[in-house]
Amino acid sequence: MDAPFRPGASTVFRQCAALPRPGWLNSPTIQGIMAYDHKQIEAEWQRRWKEQGTFRTGNDPARPKYYVLDMFPYPSGAGLHVGHPLGYIASDIVARYKRHCGFNVLHPMGYDSFGLPAEQYAIQTGQHPAKTTEENAARYRAQLDRIGFSFDWDREVRTSDPAFYKWTQWIFLQLFNSWYDPRADKARPIAELVARFERQGCQGQDADVLTGDTEEFIGPFTADEWKGFDERTKQMVLQRFRLAYLSEAWVNWCPALGTVLANDEVKDGVSERGGHPVERKRMPQWSLRITAYAQRLLDGLEGLDWPEALKETQRNWIGKSTGASVRFPVGDDFIEVFTTRPDTLFGVSFITLAPEHVLVAKFTTHDRRTEVEAYVKRATNRSERERQADVDRISGVFTGSYAKHPFTGADIPVWVGDYVLGGYGTGAVMAVPGGDQRDWRFAKHFGLPIIAVTEGADVGKEADERKDATICSEGFLKGLQVPQAITRAIEELEKIGAGEGKVNFRLRDATFGRQRYWGEPIPIYYKDDIPYPLPESELPLKLPEVDKFLPTETGEPPLARAKNWTYEGYPLETTTMPGWAGSSWYFLRYMDPKNEGRFASPEAIDYWGQVDLYIGGSEHSTGHLLYFRFWTKFLHDLGLLPFDEPAKKLVNQGMIQGISMMAKVQASTKDGEEHYLVLPPDSKGEGIFERNYLVDHVLLREGKHWINEDGAAKTREVPAFRGFHLSGPSIELKPVVEKMSKSKYNVVNPDDIIAKYGADTLRLYEMFLGPLEQSKPWDTHGIEGTFRFLKKFWNLFHGPEDAFNVTDETPTKAELKTLHATLKKVTEDIPKMSFNTSVAQFMIAVNELHALRCNKRAVLEPLTIALAPFAPHIAEELWRRMGHAESISTAPWPQWEQRHLEEDSFTYPISFNGKMRLQLELPLTLDAKAMEAAVLANPEVQQRLEGKTPKKVVVVPKRIVNIVV
RNA sequence: GCCCGGGUGGUGGAAUGGUAGACACGAGGGACUUAAAAUCCCUUGGUCCGCAAGGGCCGUGCGGGUUCAAGUCCCGCCCCGGGCACCA
Known part of the structure; x- marks a missing residue:
């Protein structure tokens, strides 16, 4: 009260708002206003939140829940740069907003702490990866704490913690002990399959049982034969059905990393991490049968509120194609091919096998042997990258054998060519050079016959791949349109038993073993070379100590160096799980992180349910997010989860x-x-x-x-x-x-920004930069704008000498309008994740309230709550100064009211032929007719009409008036 | 090649079919100051006419179209980013 010119106290001031401020207002004493001390405020509130456990979350069935999850980080040695927290800030705003709205919010954080970099570092320095991981996590934690996130750290999880990976191993055992029943379309205990074999045997690869398509064919057997099998044979057969299985398979082997990689870890023939060359190699390998879930993973996308681009990427990756399986007899054997175009069957002029195809050796005639073997050897030794690099080079070799066309009985030469991939379909194609450009080029190169299959095709020049054409090749399909011909061809194939309609997926089973140290040990031991699951009571199977983190001299993985790496005298598995194992289910552990008897209690799972909002980078589209969905569906099949998709809504933050x-x-x-x-x-x-x-x-x-x-x-x-x-x-x-990268010297560290401007400024600025989903450059200079905004916001509450000064006066109409317009905008923007526009609205509000010299509690209090999710520290401090003892996070969200936004007049843009020419304020009580009259009566409008009568006048209330002349 | 995104001032970006460029940075001018910092005020898409007040024209990648009205809807192109790709 001692300051005569304190803001808001003088009507004179209000009128003068637009005028330059008198010089004395800028004198050093008045400059004392600038006392927003972010350092002190932020340290203080971070301390209080920690001490008081403000963001500790209980399982509270009485309150509605909301689960906001961030993709947890791999704690790398480099620490965080300003790009990392972008998604965390967004999720934190939503978490805090939902708390204000009365939800019990689960907002946890943890570390994806197994992985290659820590191990590479260990190899170089001899430091145990557990130690560097611990140090890096501590550093991350310190950096995250400084940004003021409302994580419940009591629920922290680390994938490398034995208490956590015990359950990763446990889920692995469930996968090992399950098979996929295509009739029920779900996973079931392997014991049920054993019972079934004992009862009725197996018809081989039929619709009742599902084997992985990377494995060899399983011959049929009867119930009696099954019972007669020895243990070894039984286990070998069961491997072909288990969802986690060991098989001899082609893998992506990366010599530089000394391990195998899953398909999503290989990009353009080199490893995603490090960019090392990748080879194809055949070796015994643990895999997960994700292919069993291909259709469900595809169908499940429909109901998800995920970015369309990401769903499309997953659809591409799953790669469903519909067509037919066709068998071409060769002597007393046959070649099975998959085709999406059975309508072109009468255009088949040869068959091509992939070099890896198991029947190549069998079909090679004596005189061709040397040449074929040389070709196969050459082709299979080429790395993926080499193979991809010269797609244009055509190579192949004739086996000397002929297959019989199922319809015409004609002899069809069988070739081997590396344009056919061993891993897709059956590894063999029926070549139709008239209808497929790849076949066409092969035929052209080797002088094989090219038959036209469609009307109007010029097969001398190129293949005709149109699907809206008419079939012209001789046979019963002649004259039919392609779609009808496809249906008809499948009918005929099924009639003569030469094939059937079939769906194929591009998705491969996921290789699950890594020849590395720093991962979850696979809980398997070997008796007579047969893999057996470790009993659950033995979990967690902890990582053993080793002398070096390198492979053994004989090329075995590092775990083979461990002493007594055995179970009851039997050797334990020496490969470890891949990086994505723990992240495939970690969201469940947050629900009940300390549970020792289960991965999470059913009560906790029922209460927290699906993740309501999941935020993370789009680089996980085909890796993590697919496994995450797969494991969720699997656990659902076992009756352990009431839902079969992990996250309802997902947002990819930009870079x-x-x-x-x-x-x-x-x-x-x-x-x-x-x-x-x-x-x-x-x-x-x-x-x-x-x-x-x-x-x-x-x-x-x-x-x-x-x-x-x-x-x-x-x-x-x-x-x-x-x-x-x-x-x-x-x-x-x-x-x-x-x-942003160390090597480009363009990394901006959030710690430096926080030291200078504070965490609230950093949070606001990251949100203000632009739409969350978009990639955008960081420009530190721009941060001044948000910093100034916070200082101005602070000044609304303070008079000279930083004296807190908020009055209980009744707010004016204009002040209430500003407040409610802001509440409306922010309340609507947060669910849309449109944070940049929210921040802009806060700036508008502060600019307006500043001009109005408003320091009224009735306006500033609700505004502070609305700002709290974005800038929590300053909001807490002002809230406390306004006399509240409780954290602002407990305050209910302020509701906006329409009545404060309504005006009795509107300034209409008056346009002529769509071009805005002048503005006219008109009362909102006027109807369209009265408005038209009022507008036309206006002298300026009259002047512009130059005496002419307008053709038409369009009046849109509260929007625009358009005069057509 | 196929499938998704996206092209708006010097910059980041804003706009339920209804005043294009909110908000912010930068820039220019001014106030205060011995000075600097900080703060505050004004101007700021381009261009033309005017001493000024003011006014005209052009403008959301390009070309068409629908509409009283298009950054927004439709058709055809161009460019940039991402995904898949010898996938039969």
């Missing part, structure tokens, strides 16, 4: 890119030392190359980026920049947007 500063650099050697001269970006000449400059020490001047001697000196402290000198007093640098 925050870094801005690299490019300079032209010229290298020279002087006194045996290297020197680099930094040149302006337009420099040209010999020996000049581009180089990223360290971003931190670059200046912004007149919208351009510069480096001067001062910045260069600081940069020189970084070893990579030693020996750098500027060619002038300051050099302009060229900004380039790229992925």
